[in-house]
Amino acid sequence: MAELTYLQAISDGLRTEMRRDKRVFLIGEDVGVYGGAFKVSLGFQEEFGAWRVIDAPLAETAIVGGCTGAAIMGMRPVAEMQFADFISCGWDQLVTVAAKQRWRAGTPVPMVVRLPSGGGFSGGPFHSQNPESSFAHIPGLKCVCPATPEDAKGLLISAIEDPNPVLYFEHKHLYRRIKGEVPEERYTTPLGKARVHRGGDDVSVITWGAMVYTADEAAQQLGSDGVSVEIVDLRTVMPWDKAAVLESVRKTSKVLVLHEDTRSGGFGGEIAATIAEEAFEDLDAPVKRLAAPDTPVPFSPPLEKAFIPQVEDVVAGLRELAEY
Amino acid sequence: MATDTAVDVVMPQMGVSVSEGTITRWLKQEGEQVEADEPLLEISTDKVDTEVPSPASGTLTQILVQEGETVDVGTKVGQIGGAGLGGSGAAEAPAPAAEPEPAPPTEETPEPATAEAAAEADAASPAETPAPTAAEPSAAPPAAPAPAPSGNGKAFVSPVVARIAGEHGIDPSQVPGTGSGGRVTKKDILAFVESGGAQQQPAPAPAQPETAAAPAPAAPAEAPPPKPPAPAPVAAGETLPGETVEPITAMRRGIAEHMRRSLDTSAHVTSAIEVDFSRIVSVREKLKKEYQAAYGVNPTYLAFVAKASVETLRDYPYVNAEMRGDSIVTRSFVNLGIAVELAEGKGLIVPVLRNAEGLNLLGLARGISEIAAKARSKQLVPDDVQGGTFTITNPGGYGTFHGTPVISQPQSAILGTYALVKRPWVITDESGNDAIAIKPMMNITLTYDHRLVDGALAGRFLRDLRERLEHWESEEG
Numbered sequence: 001m002a003e004l005t006y007l008q009a010i011s012d013g014l015r016t017e018m019r020r021d022k023r024v025f026l027i028g029e030d031v032g033v034y035g036g037a038f039k040v041s042l043g044f045q046e047e048f049g050a051w052r053v054i055d056a057p058l059a060e061t062a063i064v065g066g067c068t069g070a071a072i073m074g075m076r077p078v079a080e081m082q083f084a085d086f087i088s089c090g091w092d093q094l095v096t097v098a099a100k101q102r103w104r105a106g107t108p109v110p111m112v113v114r115l116p117s118g119g120g121f122s123g124g125p126f127h128s129q130n131p132e133s134s135f136a137h138i139p140g141l142k143c144v145c146p147a148t149p150e151d152a153k154g155l156l157i158s159a160i161e162d163p164n165p166v167l168y169f170e171h172k173h174l175y176r177r178i179k180g181e182v183p184e185e186r187y188t189t190p191l192g193k194a195r196v197h198r199g200g201d202d203v204s205v206i207t208w209g210a211m212v213y214t215a216d217e218a219a220q221q222l223g224s225d226g227v228s229v230e231i232v233d234l235r236t237v238m239p240w241d242k243a244a245v246l247e248s249v250r251k252t253s254k255v256l257v258l259h260e261d262t263r264s265g266g267f268g269g270e271i272a273a274t275i276a277e278e279a280f281e282d283l284d285a286p287v288k289r290l291a292a293p294d295t296p297v298p299f300s301p302p303l304e305k306a307f308i309p310q311v312e313d314v315v316a317g318l319r320e321l322a323e324y
Numbered sequence: 325m326a327t328d329t330a331v332d333v334v335m336p337q338m339g340v341s342v343s344e345g346t347i348t349r350w351l352k353q354e355g356e357q358v359e360a361d362e363p364l365l366e367i368s369t370d371k372v373d374t375e376v377p378s379p380a381s382g383t384l385t386q387i388l389v390q391e392g393e394t395v396d397v398g399t400k401v402g403q404i405g406g407a408g409l410g411g412s413g414a415a416e417a418p419a420p421a422a423e424p425e426p427a428p429p430t431e432e433t434p435e436p437a438t439a440e441a442a443a444e445a446d447a448a449s450p451a452e453t454p455a456p457t458a459a460e461p462s463a464a465p466p467a468a469p470a471p472a473p474s475g476n477g478k479a480f481v482s483p484v485v486a487r488i489a490g491e492h493g494i495d496p497s498q499v500p501g502t503g504s505g506g507r508v509t510k511k512d513i514l515a516f517v518e519s520g521g522a523q524q525q526p527a528p529a530p531a532q533p534e535t536a537a538a539p540a541p542a543a544p545a546e547a548p549p550p551k552p553p554a555p556a557p558v559a560a561g562e563t564l565p566g567e568t569v570e571p572i573t574a575m576r577r578g579i580a581e582h583m584r585r586s587l588d589t590s591a592h593v594t595s596a597i598e599v600d601f602s603r604i605v606s607v608r609e610k611l612k613k614e615y616q617a618a619y620g621v622n623p624t625y626l627a628f629v630a631k632a633s634v635e636t637l638r639d640y641p642y643v644n645a646e647m648r649g650d651s652i653v654t655r656s657f658v659n660l661g662i663a664v665e666l667a668e669g670k671g672l673i674v675p676v677l678r679n680a681e682g683l684n685l686l687g688l689a690r691g692i693s694e695i696a697a698k699a700r701s702k703q704l705v706p707d708d709v710q711g712g713t714f715t716i717t718n719p720g721g722y723g724t725f726h727g728t729p730v731i732s733q734p735q736s737a738i739l740g741t742y743a744l745v746k747r748p749w750v751i752t753d754e755s756g757n758d759a760i761a762i763k764p765m766m767n768i769t770l771t772y773d774h775r776l777v778d779g780a781l782a783g784r785f786l787r788d789l790r791e792r793l794e795h796w797e798s799e800e801g
Contacts, residue, residue, distance in 0.1 A: 253484045253510045281487040284510040
């Protein structure tokens with residue numbers, strides 16, 4: 001075990017797979033000589049060479065399209081979008097081609113697109129989004145949103161192993177802020193299995209990504225008031241671990257669905273609807289959602305703070321549920 | 325102990341157009357303590373039925389309007405605090421102290437709180453609502469304007485609380501609530517269950533003991549219906565144009581319950597067989613005159629089928645059996661149920677011929693005729709409809725040639741007889757030559773509980789039954 005940052009754990013996972021499997025290669029803007037905008041692939045080109053750590057032109061369509069073709073031909077490409085926001089240029093290749101290839105032609109498309117996402121550092125509207133729900137809606141794509149360093153490594157390896165196109169949302173705000181023990185050996189963390197980040201009896205928070213930590217802080221505050229909060233970290237949004245969510249709901253009967261993505265059409269709506277459908281008779285309060293408002297992400301720090309759910313927002317929401 | 329200041333409880337204005345309300349329930353009795361905003365009484369008006377929160381904290385010193393009484397909006401119906409036991413007029417109630425602001429209790433002057441509530445309730449036409457005037461300088465009674473009693477008052481029962489209440493037979497309104505507005509939370513009801521509170525509740529209606537349950541719609545039509553379950557509250561005024569509404573009779577309710585329960589209990593399977601009735605037709609022709617003349621009894625086809633069935637049952641005890649708990653109960657007797665339709669489609673009843681195994685054709689024909697007459701003239705007594713072990717139903721009277729009847733619980737089978745019709749039928753003579761003949765044919769079905777009766781067993785039963793009918797042996801029956 002070593003203590004790694006979330007970012008180091010991603011590097012570790014990628015390096016592990018590139019060392020193990022020659023079909024794995026990395027392509028993206030500035031991932032080679034520069035080591036990536038966030039230095040995830042620092043030193044990779046030296047170790048693996050320019051043919052496996054490819055500096056691409058500023059053309060996400062080409063990056064995603066190239067990866068799709070390479071995956072169909074049997075490679076295991078990993079693409080890095082410099083920011084998750086830029087994936088929109090690759091939408092057609094990803095959604096029209098990669099997501100449907102297996103369905104149409106039977107060929108697997110084992111590719112990973114790494115998507116540095118999320119806000120909290122005044123990145124503004126083009127560098128702060130959390131577009132997971134857009135892709136969770138596309139049959140044929142998987143969406144992974146690790147919260148911890150250990151999961152970051154294990155889920156990345158699972159994503160690379162998976163025969164389907166997998167979007168790997170790595171939260172930028174966690175990169176260097178979050179540290180944790182990460183096994184040195186290779187391991188996988190299964191896609192579609194949630195993790196109980198914190199056990200509790202009174203209220204459940206269903207969340208993923210950076211919001212796990214926001215929820216955790218809120219839970220600590222409420223704990224001193226005698227409200228026991230359970231936090232379920234989905235880990236992967238598609239597939240999502242319905243059974244784990246329903247189990248927590250059956251225990252606490254009160255649920256807050258929390259995400260950093262905007263509210264309308266956010267994946268929390270799907271979770272809330274499923275809870276209402278399948279655990280109706282276990283509910284002791286309305287299912288509550290807490291998410292960013294339906295606007296682009298503001299650049300101004302106070303506005304961004306108002307936009308992204310904060311600890312005090314979560315505390316207020318949980319308190320409301322606890323007192324309901 | 326009473327608070328110094330008396331606060332009136334008045335019939336609230338629930339919207340401008342409502343002028344009076346009826347008190348349906350006082351949630352507190354005189355002398356009980358009440359918190360401000362705690363539900364105090366329930367009222368019913370033209371527009372809504374609702375709870376009225378207490379305008380103040382203190383003791384409910386007086387109830388002036390009793391449950392069931394209707395009074396105008398603004399009428400004082402009770403009092404919180406004050407002396408209470410004094411005169412009947414509320415005006416005297418406040419202590420002689422120099423309190424400057426005893427709320428004028430006259431009926432003409434609306435209470436400030438009331439007026440505010442009214443203003444809230446219908447702000448669009450404030451002119452109609454006397455606003456609290458500046459002439460009321462004193463602090464309004466501590467009463468907050470009556471909050472619109474919507475939302476999560478004590479009355480709201482969340483899905484999980486409803487489920488737990490149902491599982492334990494608890495009335496949630498009896499559980500002390502700690503949630504918002506006094507709502508009963510999951511924790512509250514779980515604590516209540518744990519503390520044994522459930523036992524103090526009236527026990528849930530005991531399930532009808534299966535074995536004692538009368539078969540099918542057991543209640544004789546005339547006897548008072550055996551305590552029908554409380555009818556589900558039917559929302560009034562839901563009839564659409566062209567619809568006619570009639571109440572469900574006790575018999576229909578009994579039939580409905582029994583049919584549903586039977587389908588939920590047994591694994592219904594139906595097998596059918598075609599029976600050549602040539603022999604029965606000719607035997608019956610002869611017996612008919614004789615029986616009519618000698619006994620006044622008509623030997624119906626049903627009687628023949630009944631006779632053959634009772635004989636066949638002897639060899640197939642499971643068809644005349646019952647699954648009782650973990651056991652299979654077979655019998656040396658046949659209590660034969662005969663499904664009888666009452667006049668004008670008023671329902672169906674299954675009177676029982678006891679010990680049918682001891683009756684010959686004449687006895688069966690007479691018994692069936694008598695018991696059907698009793699059923700139609702509503703003279704059955706409970707014993708006549710209980711204890712059946714096997715049932716025959718005859719839906720063929722209108723020409724139907726097949727059906728899948730529902731087993732009369734807790735029996736394991738029901739035999740159906742259908743229209744007797746002439747059909748071209750292939751017969752083979754002794755030398756093996758085939759020919760088409762015109763034969764009176766009847767389809768007979770056996771609907772059986774596949775939990776107990778296997779398909780092959782049912783097939784053999786029907787085969788033997790057909791054999792008996794096609795080769796009817798004794799004209800004496």
